[in-house]
Every structure is written in structure tokens, then in C-alpha cells.
Amino acid sequence: MSEHLSIVQQLGVAALVLASVLWVAGLARMLRRDHAALMTDPRSLRALPRQSPPLVECVELSPHERDAFAGLVRQFSKGH
Numbered sequence: 001m002s003e004h005l006s007i008v009q010q011l012g013v014a015a016l017v018l019a020s021v022l023w024v025a026g027l028a029r030m031l032r033r034d035h036a037a038l039m040t041d042p043r044s045l046r047a048l049p050r051q052s053p054p055l056v057e058c059v060e061l062s063p064h065e066r067d068a069f070a071g072l073v074r075q076f077s078k079g080h
Contacts, residue, residue, distance in 0.1 A: 005013075061069065
């Protein structure tokens with residue numbers, strides 16, 4: 001079969017195979033490094049960004065808005 005392929009095609013296949021092998025080796029190295037870091041310090045996951053707690057938001061409602069909200073809660077509660 002290789003006698004039907006040009007040298008450019010054979011070089012292209014070789015380049016793709018080499019790139020695939022290098023990618024798999026890099027991925028294995030990265031996973032091994034993260035696994036070793038995780039075993040020493042469970043909080044050091046590099047794949048996950050550091051997350052901060054959500055900010056608490058508070059809005060003051062007027063008496064009319066509180067009554068309207070209470071009416072909505074009663075309306076939705078009747079269905080259950």
C-alpha cells in the first residue's frame with residue numbers, strides 16, 4: 001500500500017503520528033504531575049480555578065413590593 005503513496009503523504013502521516021505521540025506523552029506527564037501534587041496537597045488542583053464564595057446581595061423592598069411578593073408566593077403555593 002505504501003508504494004501508492006507519495007513521499008509527501010508518507011511524511012504527513014509520520015508527522016501526524018509523531019504529533020499524536022507527543023500529545024499523549026505531554027498529557028500523561030501533566031496528569032502524573034497533577035496527581036502527585038494532589039497526593040501531597042489536596043487543595044492544589046491546577047485544572048480547577050480558585051473559586052471565591054458568591055457575594056451576598058440584599059435589596060430593600062418597599063411595603064408594596066413585599067405585599068406583591070407575598071401574593072405571588074401564596075399564588076404559587078396553591079398549586080402544590
